[in-house]
Amino acid sequence: MxxxxxxxxxxxxxxxxxxxxxxxxxxxxxxxxxxxxxxxxxxxxxxxxxxxxxxxxxxxxxxxxxxxxxxxxxxxxxxxxxxxxxxxxxxxxxxxxxxxxxxxxxxxxxxxxxxxxxxxxxxxxxxxxxxxxxxxxxxxxxxxxxxxxxxxxxxxxxxxxxxxxxxxxxxxxxxxxxxxxxxxxxxxxxxxxxxxxxxxxxxxxxxxxxxxxxxxxxxxxxxxxxxxxxxxxxxxxxxxxxxxxxxxxxxxxxxxVPSHGGGVAREPAVPEDVPAGVSRASAGLQAAPEPTRPAPIPQLTPAEALAAQRAGAVLLDVREPFETARGVIPGSMLLPLGDVLAEPHRVETPRVIVVCQVGMRAQRAAVALRAAGIEASVLAGGMDAWNRDAAGAAVRA
CATH class of the missing domain: 3.40.50.720 (NAD(P)-binding Rossmann-like Domain)
Structure with missing residues (x-):
């Protein structure tokens, strides 16, 4: 308008x-x-x-x-x-x-x-x-x-x-x-x-x-x-x-959103840098039921991500090709963030751990994947954390 x-x-x-x-x-x-x-x-x-x-x-x-x-x-x-x-x-x-x-x-x-x-x-x-x-x-x-x-x-x-x-x-x-x-x-x-x-x-x-x-x-x-x-x-x-x-x-x-007591009740914060997940209930919907509170996206340490991968989860690397050319976690699926946001159903696996360089893009991808019904978590700190972690060093050795 x-x-x-x-x-x-x-x-x-x-x-x-x-x-x-x-x-x-x-x-x-x-x-x-x-x-x-x-x-x-x-x-x-x-x-x-x-x-x-x-x-x-x-x-x-x-x-x-x-x-x-x-x-x-x-x-x-x-x-x-x-x-x-x-x-x-x-x-x-x-x-x-x-x-x-x-x-x-x-x-x-x-x-x-x-x-x-x-x-x-x-x-x-x-x-x-x-x-x-x-x-x-x-x-x-x-x-x-x-x-x-x-x-x-x-x-x-x-x-x-x-x-x-x-x-x-x-x-x-x-x-x-x-x-x-x-x-x-x-x-x-x-x-x-x-x-x-x-x-x-x-x-x-x-x-x-x-x-x-x-x-x-x-x-x-x-x-x-x-x-x-x-x-x-x-x-x-x-x-x-x-x-x-x-x-x-x-x-x-x-x-x-309005609370029953006449004040304001805040929904749980969405993760940072997640434009695809920022639509929320309008403040004017006073007669609407309490909004569904989405569970926070799990943030896994490198050791936890490695254990989850061994248990069957897929590591999804959403970095760009020029970044993944410098190295990836073995066994990772490579799909740039833009492709994930456009077609999250291309990820044909029920459980993924999303990886990017520092975690921001992974957070965006995880929100889109969860909206598509895929259980998604994030490698906290991304490849930077993986490269610093002893678990990542052990895998690369």
Whole structure:
């Protein structure tokens, strides 16, 4: 559903800005008024990295009036593969300084407020106050949770994305959406602390071009919210598989359901990074019975996984072929995550132990397999744990 625009339009644009944004203003359903809304808008972007960089480029080019960019890091040479706002000459300089230069080159009317600081639960609300929309392009869940909590407190829509390896997710969280829309929060997708064990991009890598795609998508969602044009991703998670050029959409509903006592009863948290398993009962279903509480997915140590394999369970490795080429657990079935999510019934065995590099993808696969009626558990810590464990060493010896 389309939402009312968040921002009242400026009275008029300068002649130079009218010329610069001419292709926006001839868009059907967008026009001059939407462009003037962008000129009056204030967007806060948290993180000047792989997602924040293209988002800032797109928002400045679009003519957003004020951009607050929050990041405490300095540019490193290894950033340049994906953080397109920075240049070789910026190495060693503050990342937020790149935004000031880029915006001036693209849109002289855009004001950039660089904030070189670490966003924390203590300062997040103050740093984000005054923004019409917040875009989260950070790379740690501690910061993501702080950003989300501040946005919930402020009632500001949070445009959210994450990229790792060849995969991405994007959505919109909003604690106080317009009438008729159901509030959706970060905790509905990732329960508190669920993402703390996620590997970093330095550990598993990230496709630079995918960062550009997702950063531009986040900017588009912000533009839609500001102008009231189109349907935002509130209540939907966009899941991108770059290797297969496939984009899927997964519904996302609140995790809270009314309790008999009039308060709120929270369902058990779904595992982290499981977009296929995040649909939950709507908070409005007050007459519905208590939701079925799914049993947590067993997390097996390498020794337990080895014992289960010997007892007849199948080890299902959901990593990509280039990863499995570096080594697998003997006897494993190989089927990349994308194939498992698309066709879980291809796994024709009643009991599996899912394996990936660190456990995140295995968790997603296990949820899909359980939904298909297959008893699935996860090798906790994935191949990293297996390679460190004495049981794995004994098998390889």
């Amino acid at each position: 389309a939402f009312p625009p968040l921002v009242e339009p400026l009275a008029e644009l300068s002649d130079s800005e009218l010329t610069r944004t001419a292709r926006h203003r001839v868009l059907a359903g967008f026009g001059d008024v939407a462009q003037r809304r962008l000129a009056a808008a204030h967007v806060a972007v948290v993180g000047a990295g792989g997602l924040g960089s293209p988002a800032v480029l797109a928002l400045a080019a679009a003519g957003v009036g004020t951009l607050t960019l929050i990041d405490d890091d300095l540019v490193e040479a290894s950033n340049l593969q994906r953080q397109v706002m920075h240049r070789v000459g910026d190495v060693g300089a503050a990342k937020v300084d790149s935004a000031v230069r880029i915006a001036a080159d693209l849109s002289p009317t855009t004001l950039v407020r660089p904030v070189q600081a670490v966003l924390t639960p203590a300062n997040a609300r103050d740093l984000l106050a005054g923004a019409h929309v917040v875009i989260d392009g950070t790379d740690t869940f501690e910061t993501r949770e702080a950003v989300a909590a501040a946005c919930e407190d402020l009632g500001v829509p949070l445009v959210w994305g994450v990229v790792q390896e060849f995969h991405a997710q994007a959505t919109v969280f909003w604690s106080t959406p317009p009438a008729g829309a159901v509030p959706v929060r970060l905790a509905d997708l990732y329960p508190p602390d669920a993402g703390r064990e996620a590997p970093t991009c330095a550990q598993v890598g990230v496709l630079g071009a995918l960062c550009l795609q997702v950063g531009a998508l986040l900017a588009t969602e912000a533009i839609k919210l500001i102008t009231g044009v189109g349907d935002p991703l509130l209540g939907r998670v966009l899941v991108i598989d770059a290797l297969r050029a496939r984009t899927d959409e997964v519904p996302l509903r609140p995790a809270d």
